[in-house]
Amino acid sequence: MLHDGKSRALRIPLTHNAPGFPEGVRGPDLIARMTRHAVQYGAVIQETEVAAIEAVAGGFSLDLKDGSTRGSCAVVLATGVDLNQVDLPEAVHEAAIRAGVLRYCPVCDGYEHIGKRIGVIGCDTNGAAEALFLRGYSQNLTLMPLNRPELSSAEARAVADAGIRLESGALLALQPGADDITVLLDIGASLTFDVIYPALGCRPRSILAEQLGLDLTEAGCVTSGSVFESRVEGVFAAGDLVEGLDQISVAMGHGAVAATRAHNWLREQEQATLQSRT
Ligand SMILES: Cc1cc2nc3c(=O)[nH]c(=O)nc-3n(C[C@H](O)[C@H](O)[C@H](O)COP(=O)(O)OP(=O)(O)OC[C@H]3O[C@@H](n4cnc5c(N)ncnc54)[C@H](O)[C@@H]3O)c2cc1C
Known part of the structure; x- marks a missing residue:
């Protein structure tokens, strides 16, 4: 081997x-x-x-x-x-994975975040599918684009119907902490989540x-x-x-x-x- x-x-x-x-x-x-x-x-x-x-x-x-x-x-x-990863220095990225605030596999560990604040990065077919999957575990879900939203109108409707918040601003920076992770968007918004799932393929x-x-x-x-x-x-x-x-x-x-x-x-x-x- x-x-x-x-x-x-x-x-x-x-x-x-x-x-x-x-x-x-x-x-x-x-x-x-x-x-x-x-x-x-x-x-x-x-x-x-x-x-x-x-x-x-x-x-x-x-x-x-x-x-x-x-x-x-x-x-x-x-x-x-x-993995296609979010842009963070390697040591910071791996520390965020170890802290459990940055996750890449909703099927593996989505159930660990029942009722938590969940952010999904990647506003395309993949991102919509991951957000809709995670919606089964929490009502507090936000879908954010890496750059700009690329959802079809059917996907945008499905996301909205499921009560998933859709952010329009592009990702400026990620600030992982010990228990949560903050996202800065280029529209000036700063959002804090218990966990983020990048859905970047x-x-x-x-x-x-x-x-x-x-x-x-x-x-x-x-x-x-x-x-x-x-x-x-x-x-x-x-x-x-x-x-x-x-x-x-x-x-x-x-x-x-x-x-x-x-x-x-x-x-x-x-x-x-x-x-x-x-
Ligand atoms: C952060 C994270 C969390 C995860 N959590 C879970 C979880 O909770 N549950 C779960 O089921 N799965 C989880 N996964 C996914 C899981 O790790 C993979 O599904 C699993 O490792 C797949 O096994 P694999 O053997 O196909 O690939 P890998 O484990 O990635 O192994 C690939 C192997 O190929 C070798 N290789 C590739 N190219 C070459 C080359 N040219 N020459 C020599 N060697 C080469 C590498 O050295 C490596 O040993 C997670 C993954 C990540 C990154």
Whole structure:
């Protein structure tokens, strides 16, 4: 298993929706446990960046950033996504995540903010969908544009009908505190929330998938069927890189399916090799 040390899960301060952890689990602790578990059963884990990958006779060749090359008979791509974030110095941004006043996954933790003051940044289809989802947990919801509102009239109506406040000013600055977070808008308004959800989408880390020629969605994710079988024989995909819900439990489920498909595919290849020899 090759990874470059940038799992999104490492940034989770405490999740309460990872199955089997009723008291919650910190992302780094979950990764440490999973690493120990995998190594205990024989996995070899190397921290390095894979710079390039190509299909070669009998499998795949991976160029690592340190200049070395590795061979592989089959590949499971689980390279994840990068978040589109609000503009804050990295240390301030990560401190706001740790304090829990800046959140990026309403499905993961929206229920932790029942009745709280919730702000959603990103006045487009994505932002409207997140605000409407969060409306199930609080009546105190405000939708703000990063730059300017880009809602269709139907979306604006749905937002208004749900009683969600719509701010028109663009975001000037964010000031995270220990228990709340203040937003300054260019219309002079200053609003304080218990939590802010930026709804700015993400950038799939799909460079290796592109190099292999996998089918990608418009957003750059690998298509969902690739968990079972991609258009490139011997390549499977899992996790956030695959279109759909970005969650630990989903990534684990994908991983189980993709690894089993890869295992069975390798056995089929071995069988074919044996038959061709007899
Ligand atoms: C702040 C935050 C809070 C979250 N809260 C929750 C939550 O409460 N519940 C929940 O279910 N989910 C939560 N998530 C989402 C969760 O982290 C992801 O769904 C999960 O980590 C997806 O697993 P993954 O393996 O697909 O991707 P990741 O965990 O992001 O792993 C991707 C891996 O690919 C590797 N990689 C990528 N490109 C290369 C390359 N070229 N060479 C080598 N390695 C590479 C990286 O090193 C990394 O190890 C949260 C995410 C964030 C950022």
